[in-house]
Amino acid sequence: MKNNIDNIIEFLHGSNDFVVTSHVSPDGDNIGSTLGMYYSLKKLGKNVYYVLDDSAPLNLNFLVDGVKILKSSEFEQKDYSIIALDCGDKSRICLSDDIRDSAKTIICIDHHASNDAYGDLNYIDANASSTCELVYNLLVEFKNIKGLDLIDENIATALYTGLVTDTGNFAYSSTHPSSFEMAKELLLKGAKRDMIIQQVFQSNPYNYYKLLGEALNTLDIIDGKVASISITKEMLKNNTISFNDVDGITSYTRDIQGVEVGILLKEKKENEVKVSLRSKNYVDVSQIAQSFNGGGHVRAAGCTIYDSVENAKKKVLEAVLKTI
Ligand code: 5GP
Ligand code: MN
CATH class of the missing domain: 3.10.310.30 (Diaminopimelate Epimerase; Chain A, domain 1)
Known part of the structure; x- marks a missing residue:
């Protein structure tokens, strides 16, 4: 697994243009992991586009507020790689077939048991609580290898959201000790826990x-x-x-x-x-x-x-x- 992470890190480090995306009907883990990757690549000075042909549910709008999310029809770049997050199936990647098939490289980061490793580079762990946990592991390893700590308040808030939504607020059996360690580190980085809980679980419209x-x-x-x-x-x-x-x-x-x-x-x-x-x-x-x-x-x-x-x-x- 470390090999897969390291290969992805080297690829991210050596490339410049990326599309990040997830699956249709996005949930907290899709949006959290995609945003976590989006903000990290931006911090590294990369060209990164968030493309998604669907909209966030109301209770996750707070996360994407101010983020430019493009529809496939608005995306015009030629040379790019796709990072598909939390997307267990190539056909569920939520952008046009044309954009998907023209990518130089597809990087798949996911925790679905049904994933058949469709990426050119894959980091798939069906035991992981969430794709956000995989992005977190990647960022921890990035710090180990490159000496740069990318996780800030924004990234911590995005990743914490996916962690709580995919674990049913730390209730499901996919919640491991590593998930609590990650939660602790993200809180120390300033993840806005109270806001996340209120927005995600306590803001249903009448x-x-x-x-x-x-x-x-x-x-x-x-x-x-x-x-x-x-x-x-x-x-x-x-x-x-x-x-x-x-x-x-x-x-x-x-x-x-x-x-x-x-x-x-x-x-x-x-x-x-x-x-x-x-x-x-x-x-x-x-x-x-x-x-x-x-x-x-x-x-x-x-x-x-x-x-x-x-x-x-x-x-x-x-x-x-x-x-x-
Ligand atoms: P939900 O029921 O919340 O839509 O999805 C539960 C889980 O199953 C999520 O991890 C979601 O990605 C996955 N899932 C839901 N529908 C499909 C589908 O049509 N195809 C695949 N491959 N996965 C799905
Ligand atoms: Mn997930």
């Missing part, structure tokens, strides 16, 4: 609760072990809340006593349903997601099913019930 009320009415519990909630595009529209702002509802399915697998079905458009899967103790939901061409982690994974909400639910339940 419309979120109206939608949540409707969503909980669809709660279905099967054999006491599987729970599902369905959100249609009409429900989102009626409550004036966007698709990327309701991901937190997934945890309501998993958090029920006795439930092993929680499922959230979210209708993006007609015959396109985003499925989120969570497990508590023993089911590998990454395997289930992969059977629908998705991916993720053992305890949190997702996929898209091109069918009605009702049919998507039937298909997922059939796959999940085989594992219970």
